[in-house]
Amino acid sequence: MTDLIDELAPSGITYKPLGELCTVFNGYAFKSDQFNSEGIGLPLIRIRDVNTGLSDTFFSGEYDARWLVEPGDILIGMDGDFRANRWKHSRALLNQRVCRLQDFSEELLPAFAFYQIQGELDRIQSSIGSSTVKHLSSRELERTPVPVPPVEVQREIVRILDQFTELEVELEAELEARRRQYYHYQTVVFSLSDQAPYVPLGDVISGLRTGLNPRQNFRLNTPDARNYYITVRELGGFDVVPTAKTDRVNDDALATIQNRSRLKAGDVLFSGTGTIGRTALVPDGEIGWNVKEGVYVLTPVPDKISARFLIHLLRTPSNRERIMAAADGSTVASVSMASLRNISIPLPELSVQAHIVAVLDKFEALVNGLNVGLPAELAARRKQYEYYRDKLLTFEEAPA
Structure with a gap:
């Protein structure tokens, strides 16, 4: 990667405000009396859904097409723990305090912007201070300086980081399968309590x-x-x-x-x-x-x-x-x-409780344990990904 940058940008990389490279588009305050959990209407992306990439809240009222989110759109939650995600599912609606990056210039690949903004959000979060709930404004995002290396460099960085995220997706899918198995065993084992x-x-x-x-x-x-x-x-x-x-x-x-x-x-x-x-x-x-x-x-x-x-x-x-x-x-x-x-x-009797605990503790360690099992492996991969992401996305800035 260093050789490619030296070849294509020998004088360093130019940084520009994010707002000059794309549009930060804010969501809309949809009326909560038209929310439902029965799947009527379109999914509504709220702050909590940015992390999970899924929504279990639907909006059944009228809406403007401006707030439609398409698969692949880059979304950012603006409160709490700021997170960026690429929406992977069907069309949905963009709720308030969630923004979308859109209308990218030819200088900046959307996939590269996604990886870059992840690291920037971590830095913004740590700089905001000590309020109990942290808030991010679209103006702060627009002012955030991001590097704009040659498109060929951006494309190669995206290729490398995509490999890390694909491995994470595979581990997350396996972990979800184990969680479903765990929930099944919860039901089976607690059937021992049916007569209690x-x-x-x-x-x-x-x-x-x-x-x-x-x-x-x-x-x-x-x-x-x-x-x-x-x-x-x-x-x-x-x-x-x-x-x-x-x-x-x-x-x-x-x-x-x-x-x-x-x-x-x-x-x-x-x-x-x-x-x-x-x-x-x-x-x-x-x-x-x-x-x-x-x-x-x-x-x-x-x-x-x-x-x-x-x-x-x-x-x-x-x-x-x-x-x-x-x-x-x-x-x-x-x-x-x-x-x-x-x-x-x-x-149930304490002896039955002890048996249930012994069985479920084994699944707990596999599915949710921080030091063993799939969560530990996934955490290690994420740490590795963040290390290489920050390393790949740190550039020597070109002289003004």
Whole structure:
């Protein structure tokens, strides 16, 4: 690649604002009273759908063709964790706070722009600061400088990076197949609980608490902040998984949150707001984190239910449906503590619980384990891809 660049651009690569090379087109605020999940109308691409590349929300009303998204379009989510994706499915509609890159100049290949903007979004995200929810404007995107190497160089870089992404797609497909198998075994194994009595969740826990939001209580990411502020994003099934983007709090704030959450080893964490149903287990030993409001802290009664069994139980499709049926909220879905306490769950003997946990833990490690199985391999491939992407997309800038 270096030889090709030296041959075609010996003086370096010119950088231009993205807005001079393509149009940043914003989505539209479609009326939510015409949303549905029954497949009526066209799929509606919301921020959460940019990451997954799929939408389970449909819009049945009238629309302008300007907001139609076609397969291959480059989409960017403008709130939260900024992400770019290429839409791979049928036509869909572009909702608000999602933008599309379009009308590319001949200087910039759309496929090259997609890989370049991925890295730029990471840099923009880290530079924005410490607000709880980060927002990106189309003007910021338009001002973002991107390199414009010769088209032949762009084409070769795309060819190399496509090989990495194709391997990721294969691993993701295999992982999805294993997840479907896991869900099947969840149903089969939990059939052992069919003859068990059903009790309200509140009967098998001795406490149900939540964390604390900053508001007037504390500030996030102060200079002395060294403890993680855990939200739904960091709940990884059985583990709490902070990232470089996880907000932090100082020791005083940690103590303030602890006064409300009273975290201790063996507690079960459950997200009751937003993305409902994410879970984690509070581990033994000292922890350097605490949770936000809306992450519920459940303390199992050990002679009635094991913590790992409770987590597996909360994650089964049938119980997730019960919990979602109890949720309310038009903008942000939420299940109240009182509603969660009243959810009916099967309660087999502790020996049966232990057997179910032993079987499902093996599948959990294969499908969701961070250090083993397919997730670990996929994470390694993504890290490798990001390394080569950044290396290939870093150029010596031409003199002004």
